Amino acid sequence: MFEGKFADRMDFLQPSPIRKITAIVSDVRAEGKKVYALNIGQPDVAAIPAFGEAVARKATEDPQVSYTAFIGEKYLRETYARYLNNYFERKNVSHFHIDTHNVAVTVGASHGLTCVFLALFNPGDEVLVFEPFFSAYRGFVVPSGAKLKAIPTKAEESFALPPEEVIEKYITPKTRGILVNSPCNPCGTFRTAEEMDMLARICVKHNLYFISDEVYREMVMGDEEVTCVFEVDLKNDEDNEALKNLMICVDSASKSFSLCGARIGFIVSKKEITDKVSHVVSNTVTCISDTLQYGVAAAYDEVLRDPSYFKKVRAVYRERRDATMAAIKEYLPNAVAPVPEGAFYVVVKFPEFEDISEYAMYMLTKFNLGGETVAITPAAGFYMTEGAGKNEMRIALVLGPEEMRRSIQIMAEALESYKEYKKSANADPIKKL
Ligand SMILES: Cc1ncc(COP(=O)(O)O)c(C=O)c1O
Numbered sequence: 276m277f278e279g280k281f282a283d284r285m286d287f288l289q290p291s292p293i294r295k296i297t298a299i300v301s302d303v304r305a306e307g308k309k310v311y312a313l314n315i316g317q318p319d320v321a322a323i324p325a326f327g328e329a330v331a332r333k334a335t336e337d338p339q340v341s342y343t344a345f346i347g348e349k350y351l352r353e354t355y356a357r358y359l360n361n362y363f364e365r366k367n368v369s370h371f372h373i374d375t376h377n378v379a380v381t382v383g384a385s386h387g388l389t390c391v392f393l394a395l396f397n398p399g400d401e402v403l404v405f406e407p408f409f410s411a412y413r414g415f416v417v418p419s420g421a422k423l424k425a426i427p428t429k430a431e432e433s434f435a436l437p438p439e440e441v442i443e444k445y446i447t448p449k450t451r452g453i454l455v456n457s458p459c460n461p462c463g464t465f466r467t468a469e470e471m472d473m474l475a476r477i478c479v480k481h482n483l484y485f486i487s488d489e490v491y492r493e494m495v496m497g498d499e500e501v502t503c504v505f506e507v508d509l510k511n512d513e514d515n516e517a518l519k520n521l522m523i524c525v526d527s528a529s530k531s532f533s534l535c536g537a538r539i540g541f542i543v544s545k546k547e548i549t550d551k552v553s554h555v556v557s558n559t560v561t562c563i564s565d566t567l568q569y570g571v572a573a574a575y576d577e578v579l580r581d582p583s584y585f586k587k588v589r590a591v592y593r594e595r596r597d598a599t600m601a602a603i604k605e606y607l608p609n610a611v612a613p614v615p616e617g618a619f620y621v622v623v624k625f626p627e628f629e630d631i632s633e634y635a636m637y638m639l640t641k642f643n644l645g646g647e648t649v650a651i652t653p654a655a656g657f658y659m660t661e662g663a664g665k666n667e668m669r670i671a672l673v674l675g676p677e678e679m680r681r682s683i684q685i686m687a688e689a690l691e692s693y694k695e696y697k698k699s700a701n702a703d704p705i706k707k708l
Pocket of ligand 1: 316383386456459460526527528529
């Protein structure tokens with residue numbers, strides 16, 4: 276029995292509900308059931324080959340694995356700046372030019388966001404964020420002592436942002452930033468160019484940092500491309516100049532190249548901000564992996580030469596998304612499920628439910644259709660408002676179109692079975708998640 280005391284901040288660092296489901300999935304599989312695991316949060320397509328080839332070359336040809344520059348190695352920062360400028364040219368949009376000094380390398384976007392919060396915010400500062408949002412943000416903000424303040428969006432409105440005057444009502448003297456994620460985990464929604472302009476206007480008016488998490492920028496399923504924060508044009512030199520001091524773009528190789536385990540991310544901002552982020556890097560992890568930066572630079576180099584990797588990945592997810600949405604329409608006609616435009620998730624809302632986590636546990640532990648069942652992520656963890664999202668789930672598009680379709684069919688059968696189970700007076704209680 277451990278009788279020591281932990282720091283008070285540990286109360287705010289809760290274990291991820293997503294990890295809890297993963298542990299239950301392993302147990303259920305060990306019992307012999309086949310589980311379609313739609314709770315997974317990482318792409319399942321193969322990583323870009325250029326990464327592995329470059330890592331192997333570096334590891335065999337260079338006798339030293341060295342400490343690297345705090346801000347990240349110059350060749351990687353240069354390559355990333357070229358990639359981002361090329362992204363704008365590909366889209367034929369005007370944009371703020373990105374130089375090498377605007378880029379800092381971090382241990383994935385997770386560490387990048389943590390560094391940004393540490394560099395910019397004091398304890399008690401508030402950062403506005405639109406819910407549902409990536410649940411790990413709650414942990415990333417803890418070391419800085421700042422607080423997230425959630426602004427709700429709704430499945431019925433395809434998770435569109437509320438109007439400017441509503442957002443402004445959430446601003447207090449403590450508000451220091453707005454955090455937006457497009458395409459969004461968990462709902463796959465894009466922030467439109469108009470929404471990005473609106474957020475930039477609010478940030479300039481109230482002097483708030485505009486933090487844009489764009490880790491899914493390349494994972495789009497429709498014809499439209501994501502609006503990067505550096506594309507915003509407030510049509511007025513003074514406002515655009517002010518905006519330059521407030522914009523922070525967060526990116527990562529994790530999703531773009533299926534390199535979640537490489538742990539390489541980027542902060543793109545004004546030089547003064549990237550310099551401060553690099554101070555946080557040096558004071559937290561010293562520097563970023565030598566060999567892996569080399570591999571990630573090769574990945575960006577490769578897509579600059581030939582963007583077919585992104586095209587292939589987009590086609591894979593588009594096919595899965597289309598099969599999933601068609602199956603939801605067919606098997607779950609009462610569900611509200613806005614069509615995701617990017618990332619690789621769908622939020623499905625069952626208006627008649629009180630608490631979807633019980634259904635999720637029933638499906639996983641008590642139900643099977645021909646020996647098969649499905650794991651999903653209850654969406655309440657993506658909300659901060661008490662009681663919000665309890666009748667929503669997130670499913671990840673991590674299986675082929677036929678398996679996605681079969682999963683939705685199983686979910687529909689499990690739903691009917693669960694309703695019957697709940698009616699029976701002497702049914703065993705369902706384990707809590
Ligand atoms: C919206 C969002 N931001 C950031 C991250 C963290 O990404 P990384 O692997 O680069 O730390 C994730 C990971 O799932 C995410 O979904």
